[in-house]
Structure formats: C-alpha cells, structure tokens
Amino acid sequence: MTSEIFPHDVQQVLDLVGIFVFALSGGLMAVRKNMDIFGICVLAEATALGGGVLRDLVIGALPVAAFTNSGYFPTPLVAGVVVFFLHPQVERINRAVMVLDAAGLGLFAVTGTIKAHDYGLGAVASVSCGMLTAAGGGVVRDVLAMEPPSLLRWDREIYAVPALVGAAITAILIGIGQLTPVNAALAAIAAFTMRMLALRYGWRAPRAWHRNGSRAGEE
Template sequence: MTGSYSLLVADLVGVAVFAASGAGAAVAKRLDVFGVAFVGFVAALGGGILRDLVIGAAPPLAFSDWRYAVTAVAASLAVFRFHPQLNRLRRGVLLLDAAGLGLFTVTGTVKALHAGVPPVGACLVGMLTGIGGGVARDLLTAEIPAVLQRDIYAVVALGGAVAVTVLSWLGVADPVTLVAAAAGMTAVRLLALYRRWSAPLAVP
C-alpha cells in the first residue's frame, strides 16, 4: 500500500467518522434528513476545506474529488436511517468525534508538510484540520464549540500534530506510526473526557 493511497484511505475514514459524528449530533437535535446530511457534510469536510485553502490546494478536495462528498453524505444518511439501533447516541458521538479528531489531525499535518509548509505552520494546519469540523458541527447544532470549553480538545490536536511533525522529521512517519499517532490522540481525548481533564480557567 503506497503512502498516498494510505493517506487517502485515512482521509476518507476520517470523513466518514466525522460525518457520523455530525449526523449523530443532528439526530439528537431532531433535525430532518436534509439537516442531518448537511450537518454531517459540514462536520466531515469543514476542516479539510480549511486545510486545503491554507496550503493552496484549489479547489479543495471536498469539491474536486467526488469520493469525499459521497462518503460524507452516505455516512450521514446511514446514521439517520439506523439511529434507533444506536445505543447511547451522545456517547457514540463523543467516540466518533475523538476518532475523527485523531485521523484528521494526522492527515492535515502530513498534507501540510508535503505541501512544503514549515513545521510550526504544519502543526497549526493539522490542529485546525482536526478541530474545524467539530467547531462547525457544534455551531450548526447550537452548542458551544468543544474547543472553547473546558474539555481538552485543541490541545490534543496540537500535541498530535507536533508528534506527527517529529515523526516526519525523524523519517519514521509510515502508515503504522501515523495510525498509532491517531489512535493515541483518540485515547487521550477519551481519557480527558472520562477523567474530566480541563485547561485552566480564568479566576473571576
């Protein structure tokens, strides 16, 4: 499996995961089928569109490669159709969101590095790719974005982007280590939710 093919697969898996996350949040808000598909689409592709615009990849893959849009809509409609069978929908949304955060941060960072973005900039692009879809989903469903709340969210994405950049610098950023990095981010995000870790708040 080539590196470019592995990156495409990881990107599409991230799209499906974030689409399911967005669709699950939309279902919980009692939106209709179009609303569910739209929120899933934006949640899945918002971060990638931002990434492509930043690195100068025009038009963004969300519009130039039909597989991205089809994957996002298909995953959203699947959640809409089978949501009665999904137990504890909110927990499922959190799990999918954590997985999407890890996958998109990895692919965003790698694509930025391949586009020639310097390491610090690539870390920022990776973080924005990871959190962009979740922010859009929360805004569309009238929730305060998780990145602005006490939960550790953007910090996980930034840390993961730094890890991917270091792996690339060391020359060991192969599919196995990148998957491990995404899994590590997912685990840290879920652990932060479970242990209620948070960044410091301003003292009134």
C-alpha cells in the same frame, strides 16, 4: 505531494471511515436540534469535511480534496441518511462512535500536518493545520447549529489538545527526518489515547488563573 502515510487503498478506507464517523456526530447534532433531512445532511457534511476544506483553503490546495476525491462528498450523505432513519440506534452506540471519532481525530491530525508541510508550510503552521483538519469540522458544525464550539467550552473533555499533540509529534518527526508509516501511526495513536483518557477521566483544560474564585453569577 501527498499526505498519505499508508498504502493508497488503506489510506482511502481509513479516511472514509473517519469521515463517516465525523458525519454521524454532525447528523446527531442536527437531530437534537430538530432539523429536517436537509439540515441533517448539511451538518453531516460540514462536520466530516469542514476541517479538511478549511485546511486546503489555507494552504492553497485547490480544488479542495473534498470535491476531487470521489468518495469524500457522498460518504457524509450516507451517514446523514443513516442518522435520519436510525438515530435512536446510533445514539445507543454513541460510546463506539466516540471511540471511532477519537481514532479519526488522531488520523486527520497527522495527515493534515503532513499535507500542510508538503505544501511548504513551516512546523508551527503545519501543526495548526493538522489541528484544524482534525477539529475544524466540529467547530463548523457547532456554529451552524448555533452552539458555542464544544472545543472552546471548559466543561467539555479536551478535544483540540489531543489533535495538537498528534500534530506536534508529526511535525517533530518531519523535522528530524524520521517520519515513517509506523512513526506516523504512533503519532495518531498518541492523539487517540489522549482523547480516550480525557473521556475516561474527564480531563479538561484549565480556565484562567483563579477563575474558580470568581463570583457565582459569572460561573
């Protein structure tokens, strides 16, 4: 059983790039919270690997991939050290980091969905695991940093929704027997494109019906 959609070496490189970029965002959050080197590395690890760890625990893929793949655990530590020494420079290229983060979101939404399906989950559960893989690490990061999870905040551009779209497309492709590396890549690109458009145009999920008419003190 495998969640790889590309040749192994290509998949490994893509995974490590995605992990590294996710870890950068976790490390930057730690810097903003004035954490020490240990806190920076913890948030880098949690952001990069948290979603995959939660997915593997849910589907029973033990031991989890974060600890069985020799490249997964050290990569966030490298990112944490980079942020520790070079956080002003990393902040300056934050736009590029966000682009790569969106690409990682799409990739992990697809691979997470495929892995959940490979372990016997149905379509809905597989889509949920795909979204969890892509966005779960950010939730763990925010909780550890004592922040409201950003994907639950109405004033942030949609993040989980693009992951959900990529995961749903993947599940549909699996269901109709049309999952190929090309189609899987297109599903990841769809999630990536939606996330980038959300950043470009400020797309946000709607709040409760008539919520905008609530009293000002409750806004």
